[in-house]
Amino acid sequence: MPRNQTGSHAAVKASALLSLGLALLAASTAAQEVIIDNLDPQFTSQLAPGSEGGVVVLMYHGLDGSFGYDPADFQAQMQYLADNGYATWTMDQLLGWIETGTPEPVSPTVVLTFDDNYLTVYSVAYPTLQSHGFVGINFTHTAYVGVVTSYDHCDWIEISAMESAGVLFTESHSRTHPDLTTLSDSSLNTELAGSRSAIETNIPGKTCRHLAYPYGAYDGRVITFAETAGYETAVTTVPGVVTRSTPLMEIGRYGVNPDTPMSTFISTVSNASGGGGVEWTSSTSEPEHWSSDYQYAPGGTAGAVATWVFTPSQSGEWAIDVWYTDHSNRATNAPYAVNHADGTTVYRVDQTSGGGAWNTLGSHMFHQGNYYSVQLTADDADGFVIADAIRLRWVSSVPAGLVILGAE
């Protein structure tokens, strides 16, 4: 929750601080407005409490007979996901969801990861994923790219082809696949930074942000070194559903092995939630939306909340305007709660009309640099509630006779 600054600001008479007041006034004369759309990072919309989505990350290795794996089993698993409405995410999407809530898992979502860069990623996984419009991650130990050991490994040409096709994204599995917890500081850094650098050098335009710990082995020192080397997430081999509370450097995975029966696969991926009708859904059905789309939640969905957060660039009075798309199925009482310097004010908006335009809620005092919010809920709304954009409009620096001091 944004901090509520109720009662915390100091107001003094202008006569006591005349020079400061004049300085603030001079700095505040420029007209300003700030628009926050539902696509902006300052906007989030959340599921109802107790029904937070969970994402399942799957871990594969080799996919053909040389690993005891029947490629037909893998193809059947992917077909199951496609037939049952599963979505697949990249690690960047998983990171974005954990950090900001966007994107949301609007249908059951899995992340398909493949360790050790075996050639079967290219020969089996790549065409299968591509046929379903799925994406996956190829966790690669970069010292073995294109090298034949007991098994063949993809080379940089194959890796780049999968990457540029937007199907399999290569991320780090260290350089030589050691147990990272046993290494000296300098070796640990070489394994982590070297692998990342090799990936970024060989895949033009690539930023490598994600790591899979070899053998799933890690500790606090490994995490610290990995973060310093530029990794933003790391996956383990500990099974567990990923939620927005999951630590970014300890993302659990479920292993899928040659002997994993279809029934076990189905029960594993059924841990992925999403959908269920309580989250905010993106739509473009009504054309008069701000920017690319808007989001909606049905009236009566307890706990569903959409939030726009902002930090005013200067202290004073700002007007809050809201934008939505109207329709006869909308709420006549959509509640916008404006959190401002003097408390919270709830405005009820009739969204059955007046859409496709800025509608003014009211004007309030805000302190420069502090965090405030506008929150729209659906609990007691009598129709669909629409979250699209809000606008802050600068009104005036200070009320007559008062100077507002800056953020405390």
Ligand SMILES: [Zn+2]
């Ligand atoms: Zn491995």
